[in-house]
Amino acid sequence: MPNPDHGPSLQQQRARSAFWFLAPMLIALFCVAAWPLLRTIWFSFTDTTLSNLYGGKWIGFDNYLSIRTLESGRVIYRGTLVDPAWWNAVWNTVRFSVLSVTIETVLGLMVALVLNAEFKGRGLVRAAILIPWAIPTIVSAKMWAWMLNDQFGILNDIMLRLGLITEKIAWTASTETAMTAVLIVDVWKTTPFMALLCLAGLQMIPRDIYEAARVDGIHPVKVFFKVTLPLVRPALMVAVIFRMLDALRIFDLIYVLTPNSAATKTMSIISRENLIDFDKFAYGSAQSTLLFAIIAIFVSLYIWLGKVDLSGGGK
Amino acid sequence: MNAMSVLKTISFYLLVLVIVVFAVFPFYYAILTSFETGTALFEVNYLPQSFDWSNYATVLNGRNFPRNVLNSVFIASTTVIFALFLAVTASYALARVRFRGRGLLLMTILAVSMFPQIAVLAGLFELIRFLGIFNTPWAMILSYVIFTLPFTVWVLTTFMRDLPVEIEEAAIVDGATPWIIITKVFLPLMWPALVTTGLLAFIGAWNEFLFALTFTSSETTRTVPVAIALLSGASQYETPWGTIMAASVIVTVPLILLVLFFQRKIVAGLTAGGVKG
Incomplete structure (x- = not known):
């Protein structure tokens, strides 16, 4: 402390002003994040409808699961947890997230290794890979929808010319290829982001390590697995969780690219459908609450099992 | 040995080229399409064929x-x-x-x-x-x-x-x-x-x-x-x-x-x- 006589009071004054500086941000975050989340959870236990937001009655867990035994002895199960459409969405989301993040991590690391090498025009390449990242998701979805068009799309044309396929594929319309189409676009759009994060991790590795490895005549592949990979692992783990969280809540790409395909409906898509389009506001709230719970559990497990340090020296 | 290193350099730049083309091509193709109208739109072109600003006029006058x-x-x-x-x-x-x-x-x-x-x-x-x-x-x-x-x-x-x-x-x-x-x-x-x-x-x-x-x-x-x-x-x-x-x-x-x-x-x-x- 520069002024020992007034040390404590200065500290107190700073702590007090810190409170006032934090208050507006905390109030704002409470209003747009905490309160709406609590309301969503509340709605999920009521029978609220879109047209009558305040008329909902408390119905307990019925939106999740309700078991009723009829007089005839037949048991009727209702609710999201026995809804095949919901489980289809869960499966689609998980499949999409695991596949897209895996492909993006591998490709991103490859691109990062290329960009980490010294070569002419490196700046230009780095600028080029920023382009997919800068393009709005909706625009990239539309661009690719056109390129993947079954009759006039350029991708079918290229593949026909190369002899990879014998007849045109209805990429976005057919159930077998809809998920592939979504994956192609997502990989195109987010690999650059992954590559930049990996590159930042790679650049923190001191170059002398590679020098030493080369002098000792160690094979580059071995260097990659024994030196590079363990050293970029912390950066990679953080990048993967950020991408995973994005992938688990994916909405806009699928909404535009394959709007009605059951093969690509994710949890976010199906929740919004129920919330807004199908006038099952409370049912949709239950589904979005479940999505929130799944993501929260996943993050906790990931941080706990992976021992990820997200704070970056925040203490 | 020398031929090896040339081959290495070539394949490296080939990889770089693939990355750049993959990153840039969709946007290039969007620009190309935005200048096409009528039947030209429904023919697959790899190089610019027409410069028709009418799509832009339609959008901006909309x-x-x-x-x-x-x-x-x-x-x-x-x-x-x-x-x-x-x-x-x-x-x-x-x-x-x-x-x-x-x-x-x-x-x-x-x-x-x-x-x-x-x-x-x-x-x-x-x-x-x-x-x-x-x-x-x-x-x-x-x-x-x-x-x-x-x-x-x-x-x-x-x-x-x-x-x-x-x-x-x-x-x-x-x-x-x-x-x-x-x-x-x-x-x-x-x-x-x-x-x-x-x-x-x-x-x-x-x-x-x-x-x-x-x-x-x-x-x-x-x-x-x-x-x-x-x-x-x-x-x-x-x-x-x-x-x-x-x-x-x-x-x-x-x-x-x-x-x-x-x-x-x-x-x-x-x-x-x-x-x-």
Whole structure:
């Protein structure tokens, strides 16, 4: 402390002003994040409808699961947890997230290794890979929808010319290829982001390590697995969780690219459908609450099992 | 040995070429398509064949698209100003003042940025209806706080923490209040960080879709992504690819120029928000 006589009071004054500086941000975050989340959870236990937001009655867990035994002895199960459409969405989301993040991590690391090498025009390449990242998701979805068009799309044309396929594929319309189409676009759009994060991790590795490895005549592949990979692992783990969280809540790409395909409906898509389009506001709230719970559990497990340090020296 | 190294160099540049083509080609093809009309649109061309500006004329003379662009500009800029204003003071407190629960608070803020947006959709919908701002730009400005504010606070906090203690001590000795310290000492030093975070927040708000789709109900209040997503042709079965591509190019070119111009700053900001946080 520069002024020992007034040390404590200065500290107190700073702590007090810190409170006032934090208050507006905390109030704002409470209003747009905490309160709406609590309301969503509340709605999920009521029978609220879109047209009558305040008329909902408390119905307990019925939106999740309700078991009723009829007089005839037949048991009727209702609710999201026995809804095949919901489980289809869960499966689609998980499949999409695991596949897209895996492909993006591998490709991103490859691109990062290329960009980490010294070569002419490196700046230009780095600028080029920023382009997919800068393009709005909706625009990239539309661009690719056109390129993947079954009759006039350029991708079918290229593949026909190369002899990879014998007849045109209805990429976005057919159930077998809809998920592939979504994956192609997502990989195109987010690999650059992954590559930049990996590159930042790679650049923190001191170059002398590679020098030493080369002098000792160690094979580059071995260097990659024994030196590079363990050293970029912390950066990679953080990048993967950020991408995973994005992938688990994916909405806009699928909404535009394959709007009605059951093969690509994710949890976010199906929740919004129920919330807004199908006038099952409370049912949709239950589904979005479940999505929130799944993501929260996943993050906790990931941080706990992976021992990820997200704070970056925040203490 | 020499032939080996030549082969190595060639295959390396081949790989670089593949990366660049894969990254750039879709946008190149969108530009190409935006200049095509009529039957030319339905022939696959790899090189530019025609330069027909009529798609651009259709988009810009359309009733709503210019209005949608203005909506997006207004919403994204207001969101950025709002987020930066709240984040500067908050990040000063988080980075420079010691108090109990600071680490926990930072983790909470980070957690908010990981929220699935669908989880707050129902609650926000109610709030927006209650405030009477449904179908106005304010609905988006309010809801975009959820992803711009945590991000700006996080990045600015990391930035402020790295500034030396001495600059602040001199001001404290002179008896400056915390508010004076922020505005007179830190703000002038923070311009680079403010530009980066502001830009990233702007891009995020410009591209947002779910909230903009849900909280608008008429064509004139839509933002650009919603307008493009819902752009339809003369009939339901005819997708106006030419005009969609023209509209896409119009809203993407400024963004790409910004990103290329501020390339280094953006990469630094992304990695600060990503690797460190």
